[in-house]
Structures are given as C-alpha cells and as structure tokens.
Amino acid sequence: MRRRSLIFAAVPAGLVTLAACGDDKSDDSSSAADGSASPSASDPSAAPAPKIVDGPLPAITAGARLGEKPTVAKGSGDPSDQLAVKTVVAGGGRTVAENDYVQAHYLGQVWDTAKVFDNSYDRKTPLVIQLAAGSIIDGWRYALTGRKAGSRVEFSVPPTWGYGKEGNSQAGIKGTDTLVFVVDIEGTFNAGSSAEGKDVPQDDAAVPKVGTNTDGKAPSIEIPQADPPKKLVANYVIEGDGETVTADSSVLVQYKGVVWDTGKEFDSTYGRKALTSFGLQQVVKGWSQGLTGKKVGSRVVIVIPPDLGYGDQPPAGSGIEKDSTMVFTVDILAKM
Template sequence: MRRRSLLLAAVPAALVTLAGCGDDKSGTSRASASPSSSVSAAPPPKIVDGPVPAITAGTKFGEKPAVAKGPGDPSKNLAVKTVIAGGGPTVAENDFIRADYLGQIWSTGKVFDNSYDRKRPLVMQLAQGSIIDGWRYALAGRKAGSRVEIAVPPTWGYGTSGNAQAGIKGTDTLVFVIDLIDVFNSKSSAKGRPVAQSGAALPAVGTNTDGAAPKIKVPKADPPRKLVSAYVLEGDGAEVKADQTILCQFEGVVWDSGRTFQQTYGSGRLSQFSLQQMEQVVKGLSQGVTGKKVGSRVLVVVPPDLGYGDTPPSGGAIKKGSTLVFSVDILAAM
C-alpha cells in the first residue's frame, strides 16, 4: 500500500485543532469537557469584569485552584477577570495557546473538567470553530503568564444543548480559571540553547530563533544509512512521548537534491501531528522526535527504509530511495 503524503501533517493555522483532553490516566474527570467548540459562532459578547466566584485555594499561577460557587445570578454577558497579570507575549486571534484550566458549573460549583490532574496542559487554537467563543473573546489580548477567570453564559459556551456527558445543561453558566502558560503562532521558533553540531558528515542547521526558516546545508557526501536525531537547539521542556501529539514548525529537504519538499516557516502555518499516526507515514520522523525535549530544534535524517522507500508521494521532490532531512522546532506537546 502506498504511504500517505507528509502533506497531511501540515494544515493552515486557521484550521488546526488539537484535542483538549487526551487520555485521562489519573482516573479523574472522566466525564470531561475541554473547551473545544461544538456550536456555531455567536455574535461578539459584551465583556464585563464580574461577577466571578472567589478562588479559595490554589491561588498561585500553575496551582490547581479551588473555586467557590457562583455568588447569586451570573451576568448575561461574558465576565472576565485577570487574577494574575503575566508579562509574556500577547495572545491574538488564531494563535495557539498552551494552558492549564479548571472548569465548573456556576450554580453548583461542580467541577466538570481540569487539566491540572492530567499534568498535560491544553494546547488549542484560539480560533472560531476550534474553541468555545467564551475563551476566544476572553483570552484575546491577555498575556502569557496570566491567570484569567471567566464566567461564560451558554451563548458563548456549549449553547442550548449543553454537554450531557459532562453534566452541563443548556442553561448553565460555566466558570473557568485559566493559567496561560505560552502562546504560539506562525512566527514562533524553538528557543533552546545551541548545541555543537556533529561535523561535515551531517547537514548543518541554522540556529536563528526569529521565526524564519533555518538554513539547512546538506553536505556533498553519501547520506547515513541509519536514522540520525540530534539537537540543534536544546530546550528545557519535558521529553516528548511516543503517544503524544506535537505542535511544531518544520522544514523537510531531500538529501540528494537539497530541494525543500515542505515547510511551515514563512507559510502562515503551524503543523500538528500525532507521533503514533506519523509512525505509519514517515516512521523515522516519529522516532527522531520521540524522546526530544519540548522547546528544541531537532535535526532528523531519515533513511529510505524509515521514510518513503520505493513508494514516494507522486509528483514531488521525493524520489525512490530518497533520504530525507528535517529540521523540527517542537513548540508544544500533549
């Protein structure tokens, strides 16, 4: 069977959505409801500064909060309060955010979901159709490093149908406490420390961190026969696991010709792919990224038997027996 083209891995940033909940290995929040959108967009809300319930414990950024029940009746508008003001980049429409959050029902205080127990923050795009409008409108203009509390009426939440699996009725106002950890867009780069590269036998990859494509210089030599995976910039995040999905910038070139066959840099795109799914497309790329730290730029050289072998995508720069060279900026993983 012909392997699928890598082109399936990169899509326009305005269309990418990463799943919010993932596997719940802790046994908590099994009936969860990540803030992914399942209803059509409503007109923009009026944003007010309250009321919102009190945070009674876990008051520091990154701590799992405890939140009181809503005080009386909620606003019919979108209530937004910056509890802790961060100093990082400002979030804009269509950016990706990485955030921890807790969500509960205003009237009962029942927690229907939280990412803190899973220890895998949400990675999702702040775009219409990807995330509930309450998050879209509340977080645009906030800065990374901020804790934001919001009260979302049904119109800008899950609509009149609610979310039965999570016990949310169509009349429920929802309360979220959101710790905005980071923000990414098509100008993002890995920010790790440069690592000495391995000499003339392997491609040299640029170490710029300005969001532009790093230069990849392929040597005029025979390619290695085994998979190569090496840091260009080493980040300080957690190591990527084989069951995770990554958000990244990348460029792929063919060793023999030096031709770029695909890249996200400069295209207004980011790429997201499941490493388990990529294992079925370009096995060497999946294996080369697994175990590397989030925040890193990684050189991956994929020999034919771990790439497309004798069945390359038709009509492109990749030929039978091509060795592939990738530069991958691992921006986030979940």
C-alpha cells in the same frame, strides 16, 4: 484549501488514515478524562462577539497562586449574559492573539452549582489548543485574546459562547448553564515561534548543518557534498530544557523539509505560516523515532533514509522522488 503536510505516514489506497491536514488539531491535544469536557468545540459559532465585562465572578477561595489547582465558590445571583473576564494574576509574557496555540492549565465549573466538570491540574498535563473558531468554545477565544502568558484569568461563559442550547450531556452541562473557568496561561505559540535553548555544536561533517536563528523564520539547511547516511540521524541543533517527548506523545512543531540529493524544499510550516500538531503514531517512522527522547524547546535535524520515510511510494505531487533521503529541521514547541 491549505496544502497538505507531507510528514504524515502514507497508507495504501482505500484505507482510512489518522493523518490530518498540516494545521488540523490532534485529538490528543484536547481530549479530557472520562466524563469531563475540555473546552474544545466541533463547529464554529455564528454568534456575534460578546461584550467583555468586569463581572460578576465568583471568588477563588483556595489555590490562588498561578499553577495551583483553584477552588472556586458557587456563583452568587445571576451571571452576566455577556463575557465576564478578570485577570487574577498578570503575567509578563507574550500577548495571546486569536489563532495562537495556548498552553494552559484550567478548571471549569457550573455557575449555579459550583460542580467542577473538568480540570487539567489533576491530569498534571496542560492543555495545548488553538484559539480558533471551531477548535475551542468561543468564550475561550474572546476571554484569552489579548492576555499575556504567565497570567491567571477567570471568566464566565454564557451558553451562547459555550456549548449552546444543547449543552454537553457527557459532562452534565445543561443548555442553560453559564460556565466559570480559571485558566493559567503557560505559553502561547504562533507562526513566529521558534525553539528556545542553547546552541549545540554541529561538528559532524556528514550531517546537514542547520541555522540557529530563533526569529521565527525558516532556518537554513546545508547539505554535505556526500552520500546520505544509511541510518536515521536525529541531532540537537538547539537543545531546550522542556519535557522529554515519548513515543506516544503529541507535539506542536515548526518544521522545514528538503530532499538530500537536490536540497529542494518540499514542505514547510514556515511557508504555510501555520504550526502543525500531531501524534508521533501518525507520522513517518523517521519522525517518530527521531523526535522520541528529545526535549521540548529544542531544534532537531533529522535525516530520514527511504526505509523510514516514503521509500518507493512518495506522495503524488510532493516533489519527492522514489527512495529519497529527506532532511528536516524541527522545532519542538510544546508537548500536548
């Protein structure tokens, strides 16, 4: 079992917490509008990998440019019983690998009827989801792996690698329906991802100094030889230019946490080699308050006093003593 992330809010024994393991997916990252069906999947498929074929695929009749909501014709004839995949627009970004998180706009419809059952363009919010078994339908995993960020990909998914024989009744998808997706890949993230932006001067000698490396390795944290601040500190180390995080946002991050008094690391996504996604309502108050108002793409140093962290009830076995001040470096990779 993977080690539990320690950023999540502690709850009294016996109460159910919203917190998940550090590499679990937040519900916010894959939920869709009422009556729609995002490509998330609750269970991994036992089906063998499909063959990747060129077609057939229906024509995109409008909204042909990357980022535009497409209109897709009804499928003609019988669809392939394998995975038909076409790169409509070839991007030049990083190559998507299985188990990466992808950020993408998408439209999905039924082959036989051209009924659109879901699209993110109308919501004006791209999906951020992990291409991992049990996290997303297998058709997405196989179709997008190996494609590049900045690409538009069209593909058809038979039931075997979609919603199976049960279909998805909420979205009106039958167990015999082949699905057609158009996906605009905006970005891809993995354990080697880092903040992207401009370095911000770290002039306050009372605040820990954080490394500015962006090579996917854990940045250093230098603790001042002084007493910790009594109030929350949340400063840019690297300032990105993405969307602003709000109090109700969910985010995808890299982070490392140390204790002020000792400088000892107690938690790190770098050590687990797995990113973490969560809603800001799920985490300790210092994280929620510290990240609210910050921009995607940024690295932030957060100094959390005990009253906004774990106080006198730190997680058992965490290495965090009672009334400890915690210091985190957090790379905000995506807003979900």
